[in-house]
Amino acid sequence: MGAQWKTKHKMDAANARGRIFTKLAKEIMVAARNGADPSMNAKLRAAVEAAKKASMPKDTLERAIKKGAGLLDGPVNYETVVYEGFAPHQVPVIVECLTDNKNRSAQSMRILFRKGQLGSSGSVSWDFKHLGQIEAVPTSADADLELAAIEAGAQDFEQGEDGEVIFLTESTDLDAVAKALPDFGYEVHSAKLVYRANNPVSLDDAARAEVEAFLDAIDNDDDVQNVYVGLA
Structure with a gap:
């Protein structure tokens, strides 16, 4: 996602x-x-x-x-700033920026969202789940996926495209589940908090291409760290 x-x-x-x-x-x-x-x-x-x-x-x-850690070149002053709004065709979007200049990021988002609609805090996040997402791969052929999910404390799981498994957790349980999975035959490749849309929008090819161009432009901004979209 x-x-x-x-x-x-x-x-x-x-x-x-x-x-x-x-x-x-x-x-x-x-x-x-x-x-x-x-x-x-x-x-x-x-x-x-x-x-x-x-x-x-x-x-x-x-x-x-x-x-x-402040051991080199002085302190780091990056801050996380979250923007919410809509891509073309009313597709909901959440943008996470990691920036050392919030004014620069705000100006960039105002410009980038001209082809959509920049909203206020909470304008679309109410329709997303904020949860933990762990990407892992089995370390043996007899690893039991359902048992691993239950015993490690994951809320759900799904198969990825390249043989990996995506474990979904409550946001507060992310680290505990990631630590537990190796005991049940899974090697963790990533563990992070993400937003997942509750009601992703389906579009025809032409409209989807327009939304993809909009999202690519946002993702290419230097301050943008993650982009989450309610697109099916």
């Missing part, structure tokens, strides 16, 4: 990797403000796991941790 509108091979691979590493580094820096030891910092641990999955170079990862 989130960036599911993206078409494969749309972006040059090197540019795409660079953007992914930049976003992951920002998440690591913000998480590391609460401690540079992943074993003692659940948010940092999840960010580090996501960076390793994306094959972020070790020196880049370690530098982000040190910078976020």
